[in-house]
Amino acid sequence: MWWIFSFLLLLLLLIVSHVESVRIGTLANHNPDAWKSGCGDTGSLERITCNLNVYGRAISAAKSENVDMLVLPEAYGLSSKPTKDGYFEPYDPEHLMASTPCTEASSFITKTLSCLARNHSIALATNIFTELNNGTRRITEVVFDSTGMVIAVYDKHHLFFIEEPSIFKPGPYNPTSFIYENITFGLAICYEGFYPYLTNDFSQFEALKSMNVKTLLWSVGGSAVSSALDEDAKSLSKKFEFNVFACEDSELLKTPSVALYDESGHEMKYSDSSVIDLSDLAYTGSVFIRSAEV
Numbered sequence: 001m002w003w004i005f006s007f008l009l010l011l012l013l014l015i016v017s018h019v020e021s022v023r024i025g026t027l028a029n030h031n032p033d034a035w036k037s038g039c040g041d042t043g044s045l046e047r048i049t050c051n052l053n054v055y056g057r058a059i060s061a062a063k064s065e066n067v068d069m070l071v072l073p074e075a076y077g078l079s080s081k082p083t084k085d086g087y088f089e090p091y092d093p094e095h096l097m098a099s100t101p102c103t104e105a106s107s108f109i110t111k112t113l114s115c116l117a118r119n120h121s122i123a124l125a126t127n128i129f130t131e132l133n134n135g136t137r138r139i140t141e142v143v144f145d146s147t148g149m150v151i152a153v154y155d156k157h158h159l160f161f162i163e164e165p166s167i168f169k170p171g172p173y174n175p176t177s178f179i180y181e182n183i184t185f186g187l188a189i190c191y192e193g194f195y196p197y198l199t200n201d202f203s204q205f206e207a208l209k210s211m212n213v214k215t216l217l218w219s220v221g222g223s224a225v226s227s228a229l230d231e232d233a234k235s236l237s238k239k240f241e242f243n244v245f246a247c248e249d250s251e252l253l254k255t256p257s258v259a260l261y262d263e264s265g266h267e268m269k270y271s272d273s274s275v276i277d278l279s280d281l282a283y284t285g286s287v288f289i290r291s292a293e294v
Helices: 002-017 045-064 108-120 191-199 203-210 226-240
Strands: 023-028 069-071 123-131 137-144 150-155 177-180 183-189 215-220 243-248 258-261 288-293
Touching: 023 045, 023 243, 023 258, 045 069, 045 108, 045 288, 069 215, 069 243, 108 123, 108 137, 123 215, 137 183, 150 177, 150 183, 183 191, 183 203, 191 203, 191 226, 203 226, 215 226, 226 243, 226 258, 258 288
Parallel strands: 023 069, 069 123, 183 215, 215 243
Antiparallel strands: 023 288, 123 137, 137 150, 177 183, 243 258
16 A cells, blocks of 8 residues: 555645746837827826827737736826826726626726636736715726636825825725735835835835735836836836836836845846837837736
């Protein structure tokens, strides 16, 4: 009987030692204003639609690079600069979570992104300017799995104090994590990653650490400074032993507008796709996918 025990022990060791890696991609160098013509004003549904077309092509390219999850910028990457009379996605947090907007009656942006995730069998960490039924506007991270189902929803709590409070209200303090492919992910939105270094209040990330977060997904808007993005992504990775995948639209930045650091604060060994040809869309940006495995 010893051989049966030995076989079972070997099988158990093989199962434990076999850990599938997950490739996470970031959209690099997207400029939401890089349009020759025909894409409306900033904040408009027309501008959002044009930038969703860029996202669609980027998602297809990411899939061809074997990316399992793609991180997209804060919602400025869709709207550019929001305006009070621009488009805000109707938002009901309770009904959005665990729904599959692609197959249900849903609002335009969430339905489009859900279908892109579903049709390309890729998970997406996305960000949208939203509006609750009572008219309150928020900045909302929505994560879709590879079937297009919503697996995490998070509203930005720390708004960028100079511009955002004139349009948006902060979401509740609710550090948010989720599990996908056996990895615990945490979410942060733009200024929230810079806020601790200005205030010495790291409570959001301490809470994520207590949830056993291993990888931080950080969607950033184009008002940030490229050097600060890189420095703070590195600092967060070292301080909390997170893998950090940060992605920003590049309107005001030097290239590239992404930061990928491992849990020791070292830049990840990444790969870049070729620049995606979007000239047929009259788009002049030079976007590509930067990805790494965790």
